[in-house]
Amino acid sequence: MNRNHAKTLAAAFVALSVSAFGAAAQAQSLPPTTRPSVSGDLLLQEGAAKGIADPSSSLAGKVRTLGEASTADSFAQQAAASGLFEVESSRLAMDRSNQDGIRAFARQMVQDHTAGNQQLMALARANGSNPAPMMTGQQEQMITQLQPLSGRDFDRQYLVNQILAHQETIRLYETARTSSDPGMQPYREFAAQTLPMLGQHLQHAQALAGSGVPTASQ
Template identity: 35%
Template sequence: MKKVQVKIWLLFMLLGTAFAVVSCEDENLNENSRRLTETDFVVLAANSDLFEIQTGRMASIKSSVTEVRDLGQHLVTDHTTSSNELKNLAELKKITIPDSLSEDKRVHRMRLSGLSGTAFDKDFVNTQIMAHDEAISLYEEAARELQDPDLKAFATKTLPQLRLHREHAVMVKAKTDTL
């Protein structure tokens, strides 16, 4: 009789452990599968635009390489346009856009502002490639997952421009790598 009770107790222990493991896996799935919200997208996209505008202005003034200055000006022009369109959409959707950079973007901008010459040019181009990789991922996710048709359309429409910016930065990197 006692052996049966021990076996039943062990069975309950095993089932309890299995339930705990499954519960933890469900929580991890929910955390990892968190859907991109419209507010998240607008805030992150606005931050990305602001970063591109600020660092692009910096490049158009600080760089001694024509291709880097041109890339900087191109980013300012295009991201100002997309930023204005995003601001209009955000206003319609009652989403507040931050007026300053996030901490991580501010750190990158400050690092760039402390550089000059070839060091600036190389870091700027590498930063633009990385920043556009992040933006492309964000906009791809938004184009796939957002429920709001206007924001989804904006993301879809803006993606080709972001990819062109990245390609432009990669071409300029080929030039700055020879410096």
């Protein structure tokens, strides 16, 4: 190897090293994604042993129950599906869970998402659309997955589903809120008003999962 060739290889190695270091530094500067509390994460730790996904894991993060809201009609349809899933799965939790904290959370989900879907339907009809509230195939599968469960197994899976679903719904509503599509204009304010509530729901579900859930009723 001649001296000029060696110098060229050395320069290329330095350039690659600098590039890799810069990429690593940039990755470290990115904000962390929302995830459940890691301290006292009792339900999710037990769930992992039984094959129930932690919603903060890379596998669970790939689960998509909703698509991209590219148009006003697609947003309305997907938002309606999301609200219906919350209501149906939470009605099941009100019936199946014997945990006071989870039943109270589920009642709040039914109340808030029923009201949200009514507001969404009224807004859609006022703008010439009439989306049919229909769950996606994955949402129906999540409901089916819950039905045979009971006790702590049910509670674990319900909370995992709630965390995943609210993360996806927040993503959907953020897309609508920031959309520049003129057709999305009627939904931008609705999305902006709903996002704080969705964030509170997500934090509540994460807190329940992280705390191991309050004491069961006797």
